[in-house]
Amino acid sequence: MSLRIFLPRDTTALALGAENVALALREEARRRELSVDLVRNGSHGLFWLEPLLEVEQDGTRLAFGPMTVAAVPGVLDALAGEHAEHPLYLGPTADIPYLQTQQRLTFARAGIGDPLCLETYRKLAGFVGLENALGMDSQDIVNVVTESGLRGRGGAAFPAGIKWQTVLDTPGQQKYIVCNADEGDSGTFADRLLMEADPYQLIEGMIIAGLAVGATRGYIYLRSEYPRAREILEVAIARAGAEAYLGASIRGSGNAFDLELRIGAGAYICGEETSLLDSLEGKRGMVRVKPPLPAIEGLFGMPTVVNNVLTLAAVTTVLEKGGDYYREYGTGRSRGTLAVQLAGNILRGGLVELPYGATLRELVEDYGGGTFSGRPPRAIQVGGPLGAYLPESQWDTPLDYEAFAGIGAMLGHGGVVVFDDSVDMAAQARFAMEFCAVESCGKCTPCRIGSVRGVEVIDRVIAREHPAQNIALLHDLCDTMEAGSLCAMGGLTPHPVRSALAHFPEDFS
């Protein structure tokens, strides 16, 4: 009987040496004349344990990690005898507390099997949502999504049902579904993990969106920084097409949906939906003035749904289990689950999917285990480079959109970046302006020029040149950027700057 072993081929696992572990494993198995069935799965998102090797025994998956090439012979020895004694043995994967205590809806399949195997996807309830949707009319699909309370996961948290209703109600010769997979925020990797571990879920969600609004064409706009996700999506789209999930007649239903993968070119601003649309049209990624909303005049001037990867993925759960089921998770107006990404200086970095409402401290301390460096944590940036830096006094804020807005912060795409006490918050404030200057599309003056002036003013503060006056000037500049910028890039860059000034003034004096 052959030994069934799982070893992820996910970006982070590979970045930590998974490919060499796989080679060593094959080599060692050959040497021992051991028959090994090596499955290259996606990651469970327990990145601090990658490369995480799992062995299936009597229907249970036992985990070892983080694996190294040197540990391969020892692990194979342990499997033949007392594996519990091996130092890398972690017990059954499902019992690892980090994973066991999560409530996974969107990431339920992540790490289970070969992400490109359609049979595995179907076995794990894949395409059930699509089958349900194929038996419904468009308005009913939109109604279920509206009832679920699902809000956009990209950061703006706009209700998905309202957006879809607008596209459904707007006449257009050709409507489009656009997936925003330009996950540019530092500290976020949930979209990447989903695309690499469970790509068919995204494809299924996009087909459902197409059925809901009457769109027959879809685009995934994927950032070029994700070469592995690209490889996986290319194959997944081809295989889904070969089995008629895409094309002129989805599973013989007579409904058409074509899907194309497009690769970005290294511009952060293309994560902004209107800039993304211009980029898809073959132009510079310049932000558009809204209105008109993309739902009314989007790609090539046509009604367009633009949703984040996780929003579209969540739709499959909503259609599989119903709007009420999804709505039961969460708190207040934040319904469903949130994929929190623990990143930066953190001991146990990875993905934690929980209903909205857990506190930041629970996430960082209980799941994250504190800092990687072992030094005291000092600041946490939530929501990407445009998110506020939070001091310890704010770490008991529950993770929901309104609670974060209430403290002048934002939850965004759920990225949590921890800094220890060696951080220089003046340098972080300066970087926020520097990043805005590098990545601004240049269309509006407050963002294009304001960010450059922002770097200069912060430099003067740091150099102790008339600090009081220059800090006043910096606030004035932030007011202008917030009030006068066309999009969130210039409008929210003051968030990290002002929060650093407000909560860590000692770093500026």
Next chain:
Amino acid sequence: MVDHTDGAIADCIAQYRAVPGGLLPLLHALQARLGYIPPDSVPAIAKALQRSRAEVHGVITFYHDFRDKPAGEHVLQICRAEACQAMGARELEAHAKASLGVELGGTTADGAITLEAVYCLGNCACSPSVRLDDQIHARVDAMRLDELLADLAGGVGR
């Protein structure tokens, strides 16, 4: 060499001229073939896509990925974003500049390595991250970076 370049430009234009919004895929394909977008290709691309040369030039220069001259044999990107900063990316960047003797955007004198900035590789749970060609590496400190570069120099490749 000229024929090769002209052929690549013609091929890419033929492949994408009818694709809606096909300029980015065209430029990616051309850069994948030649390693850069030759400035001489702009008039032909503009004509085929019925865009002005200024527009095509504007698109090429807007995106960080597109280059108008060849890069070094290998491209090393250092992540400069916050999650990596929290784990020592500033020090790593300084080390890379010093040991390669180039600034960001520069290519070593022997043409072996082009050093670039990148803002997030989606590997933020195991920072700092670098990308060497199409391979991403996690938890890269100065010593690990030296090893990666030594492997390249030794011809081990990736």
